[in-house]
Amino acid sequence: MNERKRKVTDIALKLFIEKGFQQTSIQEIIDKANISKGTFYNYFSSKNDCIAEILENIRYDATQQRVAIQIGKDPQDREVLIEQITIIMKLNEEKNLRTLFENILSSDQAELKKLVVQHRVIEMEWLANRLIDVIGEDIREYATEATILYFGMLQYMLFTLNLTNSQYTLHELIETILSYVEVLIPEMQKNDRGFLHNDAIDLLHRNVHKKMVTKAEVMEMAEQLQTQYYFNEEQQDLFDVILSELERDRIRKIVVKKLLNPFLQLFEGTTMVSQVQLFTNAVWNYLKAI
DSSP states (O other), X not given: OOHHHHHHHHHHHHHHHHHOTTTOOHHHHHHHHTOOHHHHHHXXXXXXXXXXXXXXXXXXXXXXXXXXXXXXXXTTOHHHHHHHHHHHHHHHHHTTHHHHXXXXXXXXXXXXXXXXXXXXXXXXXXXXXXXXXXXXXXGHHHHHHHXXXXXXXXXXXXXXXXXXXXXXXXXXXXXXXXXXXXXXXXXHHHHTXXXXXXXXXXXXXXXXXXXXXXXXXXXXXHHHHHHHSOOOHHHHHHHHHHHHHHTSSSOOHXXXXXXXXXXXXXXXXXXXXXXXXXXXXXXXXXXHHO
């Protein structure tokens, strides 16, 4: 995404939080961002499209930060997972997502409600996969349900702690609730008990990822980058490694994910950074879909 478009989405988010989504007009966004109506519609087809972009930006920011934390670390490192969850919570608080979601879910906008559901399910998928990394492959059948229990406990504990003005640290809270879930999972396995069956989970994933990016789209973006911009030797080498991994019969996701943030950093301060960011975001989304 180019910087001007990102600035417009940031301004729109603030207006949605302050005034409410339905109460904020496109003209107000245009005036606040100091852009023309044509520029707005060049970026977004509607307010709903603007919300979709906001949520995609937030997921991308969270992904980049979580990848940065995990680079060079053992995937089974429990402390890394705690740090990654902390990043999600801080980013959501910084962006005031809870207020935005409450505003959307109380509206009559079915399309927007689907975007909120999609955002939450993608975060659930990430945590379920990370629980499997940390605890082990044998919990896969129960990982999604354990994730739901985790987020449920975390949200209601935060609500109660804030309501009662209780003292706590986010890191300690996240670690403690993780320890609760670690106790619950063996009980679920022992009793072979769960409410969410595999067919229900598969249906949930399919519905959420209907519009995920394809490999053909990723490779087309890569070709456009290569033809439109000049890469220095270091940039070209890392780019070639990413593409070679994507061309493998069995893509090593963990390898590609670790390369994306370093690749993007090589373009900081250049005119190419926005296009490279779009490419790395597309690769990340493609990896989630396969």
